[in-house]
Amino acid sequence: MSTVLVIGAGGVSSVCVHKMAMNADIFNSIHLASRTKSKCDAIAASVKERTGQAVSTYEIDAEEVPAMINLIKKVQPSLVVNLALPYQDLPIMDACLAAGVDYLDTANYEPKDEAKFEYKWQWAYHDRFKEAGLMALLGSGFDPGVTSVFTMWLKKHKLKTIRQLDILDCNGGDHGQAFATNFNPEINIREVTAPARHWENGEWVETPAMQVKTEFDFDQVGTRNAYLMYHEELESLSKFIPELERARFWMTFGDEYIKHLTVLQNVGMTGIEPIKYQGREIVPLQFLAAVLPKPETLGETTTGNTNIGCIATGEALDGSGEKTFYINNICSHEAAYEETGNQGVSYTTGVPAMIGSALMVQGKWAGEGVFNMEEFDPDPFMDLLNEHGLPWNVVEMDGPVGF
Incomplete structure (x- = not known):
């Protein structure tokens, strides 16, 4: 208690x-x-x-x-x-x-x-x-958070080493709005418009934002364009998995989102430098965030699924050579709303926050200092995901991803 x-x-x-x-x-x-x-x-x-x-x-x-x-x-x-x-x-x-x-x-x-x-x-x-x-x-959310735990679970139970890692975040939901973000608009747009970075051969490789993309067929969503981005779990994963040769993060965006975001960038509305307007100082992105729909209001109209997971390639734990595993969770926006009154993107972050809190207050994850998710036994967290609405699935793939 x-x-x-x-x-x-x-x-x-x-x-x-x-x-x-x-x-x-x-x-x-x-x-x-x-x-x-x-x-x-x-x-x-x-x-x-x-x-x-x-x-x-x-x-x-x-x-x-x-x-x-x-x-x-x-x-x-x-x-x-x-x-x-x-x-x-x-x-x-x-x-x-x-x-x-x-x-x-x-x-x-x-x-x-x-x-x-x-x-x-x-x-x-x-x-x-x-x-x-x-x-x-x-970072006790989904990404970062669950994706880090997914990776360490694979390292504990399936792979002796992880050579390549791809994190794929797909929101296949439809909220019926012309343009809206499924989590805090200011943070979302800052993430998306920042240069992409991925980990390769011991160093960071930077590319322009939203310039590298691939297609992936997401179960219970379909084929979507996924764009290379930087995400913070890449930093901690590259620290705690020293043998990691390459780590990338991909997020899906629809054509309408890209179109609106491009226009907003072109007219300066995604800027974070303050400007003077009618004698007052405002930050364009903060003003934009204020006029966009609030993520917490989207639950009632959002339909479809999220599908977030990790594809890891490395030396099999059983000594059978190199193998590739895909571990993921699929979350229904409608089910999330029925249970909590919120859409699935909020649900996939809020549930892991509760789970991390439970493990801490019960002393199952304990320590003195500042820790990332990768530093603890993944099994208790994985068990609680299944119990509290974010069940996961793992399959062996034919080989490494081709993108």
Whole structure:
């Protein structure tokens, strides 16, 4: 039994809090805070209606460290679950250190003024958390998160070494909007428009954004265009799998999304540098995010499936030579909405956040310092994916991918 404090009130947070409430034997006291308390109250009302469990709500600016410290001391949680924006990771980690509480997030820190997704800022906190006797778990979402666990499960049960790794993220859902993002618009567009990078022969290879693509036939979705991108789990996977020769991340986008994004880029709406407008300073991308549909509002109209997984090639554990395995999860948008009131992209991140939290508060994943998902036994996490709505499947392929 434990008390948890969740920061952030978007779609991922909504899923995570709903799933925590469905597991009251683990999370007996749930507290939710964000800059907009009304969003917390709406999630709490839905949780109460669906599960009968109460959620306490608060207003907080997560970048205000003294206020965060006060809130943590008031709630006295055993774990702070950061589901706010990546810009806020470091202030929340500072507050956890000052208040003496463990920390978990789903996405690595990035500075506001540069689309730079790196773990270096958070890895630098390792000694401070270790000295304080505290644990910080980074990236307990789907990608990063589940994809890292998938890879380490293959390394434990199927492959002695992993030579090549491809992570494929397909959202085959249709939300009926001309243009909308399925998670935070600002973070989504910053990711997509950043240069692509992949790991090859011990170094990073950079290519222009959205320039390299391939086709892949995704089960229960169909054939889709997948674009080479940079994603933060590539950094941690290349660190924890030293024999890795090549690691790539691919994400699918429809032609309409690409068309709209191209126009928005061309007219400057995806820029992150402040501009002056009518005497006020605004960031174009933040303004764009404010006028786009909120991801948490898309659940009711979204249909179809997500299909996210890893294809790994390496030396078989049983000594039978080189083999290739594909491990993935397929998630129904409709089923996710029926269970939690949120679409599948929020669900596939919110459920792993709950699972990582459960493993921490139960002491099944434990340590002192800052850790990535790859550093723990994958089996307990994989078991809980099957139990809590994200079942996975693994098959042997004929050989390495040809793209």
